[in-house]
Amino acid sequence: MELANCVRCGKVFARIGRNICPDCQAEEDRIFKKVRAFVEENPGLTIQEVADQCDIQPKKIYDFLKEGRLEGRNFAAGSARWQCASCGSYITSGTLCNKCKETLQAELQANKRSAVGPAPYTKKDKGEIHISRWRERRGS
Numbered sequence: 001m002e003l004a005n006c007v008r009c010g011k012v013f014a015r016i017g018r019n020i021c022p023d024c025q026a027e028e029d030r031i032f033k034k035v036r037a038f039v040e041e042n043p044g045l046t047i048q049e050v051a052d053q054c055d056i057q058p059k060k061i062y063d064f065l066k067e068g069r070l071e072g073r074n075f076a077a078g079s080a081r082w083q084c085a086s087c088g089s090y091i092t093s094g095t096l097c098n099k100c101k102e103t104l105q106a107e108l109q110a111n112k113r114s115a116v117g118p119a120p121y122t123k124k125d126k127g128e129i130h131i132s133r134w135r136e137r138r139g140s
Contacts, residue, residue, distance in 0.1 A: 049076075084100055
């Protein structure tokens with residue numbers, strides 16, 4: 001368990017994943033529910049219009065969109081989009097476009113396969129250690 005200061009209020013708390021305390025997380029969840037309900041009742045508005053009606057900053061709505069908690073298609077055409085962090089194409093949810101997500105996943109899988117080293121020592125090897133495996137373990 002790691003202690004941290006909340007980035008919103010400065011209070012010390014036991015950090016589990018996020019950089020905000022449970023009180024601020026509850027407040028953020030309350031704001032999110034308010035925004036989501038408003039957008040569902042009033043689809044097709046711009047981000048600025050929703051922000052004005054919910055009395056929050058537009059940045060908070062963009063944060064919800066980038067976290068994948070809201071969908072850009074619920075807003076006016078073209079008002080809820082930004083660039084992919086990798087290739088720069090326009091997206092309406094998250095931080096990467098689908099093409100870049102797929103590429104990243106493929107690269108991670110390839111690196112995972114290549115990171116597998118020599119076979120570990122097993123019980124069946126007991127008493128039958130070959131010189132080459134002994135040298136690997138010894139670092140020769």
